[in-house]
Amino acid sequence: MMKKLLPSLCLFIASVGPLSCLAQxxxxxxxxxxxxxxxxxxxxxxxxxxxxxxxxxxxxxxxxxxxxxxxxxxxxxxxxxxxxxxxxxxxxxxxxxxxxxxxxxxxEKIFFHLKSYPFNWQSFDDLKGLRIGTTVKYSYGAAFDAANKAGKLLIEQAPTNEMNLKKLLVGRIDIFPIDRLMGYQLLADLFKPEKIQLITHHPKILFSDxxxxxxxxxxxxxxxxxxxxxxxxxxxxxxxxxxxxxxxxxxxxxxxx
Structure with a gap:
């Protein structure tokens, strides 16, 4: 009986083997x-x-x-x-x-701000005294980190980007760095059009990577x-x-x- 089974078993293993090698x-x-x-x-x-x-x-x-x-x-x-x-x-x-x-x-990340807030910047010296919202665990680039370490920046951290956008709308922070496309997507998800129209961004890129x-x-x-x-x-x-x-x-x- 065993002798009869062996050829069939060998054929089965031979047929399955190549398929197992092709598994993704x-x-x-x-x-x-x-x-x-x-x-x-x-x-x-x-x-x-x-x-x-x-x-x-x-x-x-x-x-x-x-x-x-x-x-x-x-x-x-x-x-x-x-x-x-x-x-x-x-x-x-x-x-x-x-x-x-x-x-x-x-x-890339840029600064969002209220249209009613006259904001312009070309260097980190221009950011002195401004309340800058940042989000915990997010990166804003080595130059931003260096300026913050040098005491040039006034940082207010929040746990989420959503919270920072809400703070920006009510004037609790002056500027908020965020990925441009993500920022406008979050505005569309969170707020009514009349609120969205209050916010704009500065074209200068803060950080690109x-x-x-x-x-x-x-x-x-x-x-x-x-x-x-x-x-x-x-x-x-x-x-x-x-x-x-x-x-x-x-x-x-x-x-x-």
């Missing part, structure tokens, strides 16, 4: 709500997660996204509970815990994911599929779900 790899990535760049409400979770997913697709890796508060998103990846987190500016000290990918996309995928150094194999992602991202950028992911310049126009 999966990477689990944390992220958070950050309209209009990331949101569970958007198709493909928004343009930035879509870039990440398509870059990995170019190297036959499937992405599973999990949405969490941003601090938790970072910690889950740092402790290798999830494989990676998307997407962050390079931050001093983080390189001890994370591998950084190549640049996924660039973002690129966001990157981060993977934990606690798992040595994660360097493999960074290498594969960078290869896939390079292929994506060289294709005709990269540019359509970018949000067109707009102010206060809500992204469709």
């Amino acid at each position: 790899e999966v990477i689990r990535i944390t992220t958070g709500e950050f309209p209009p760049y990331y949101s569970q409400r958007y198709e493909n979770y928004g343009p930035t997660p879509a870039i990440v997913a398509q870059a990995f697709a170019h190297v036959n890796i499937k992405v599973e996204f999990g949405f969490f508060p941003w601090n938790r998103s970072l910690e889950l990846a740092k402790n290798n509970i999830w494989d990676a987190t998307c997407c962050w500016f390079e931050t001093p000290g983080w390189e001890a815990d994370f591998y950084y990918s190549d640049a996924v996309r660039s973002r 690129s966001v990157r995928l981060l993977v934990s150094k606690k798992n040595p194999r994660n360097q493999y994911f960074i290498d594969k992602f960078n290869l896939g991202l390079k292929r994506l950028k060289e294709s005709a599929d990269y540019e359509p992911f970018f949000i067109r310049e707009q102010q206060g126009k809500k992204i469709n779900k």
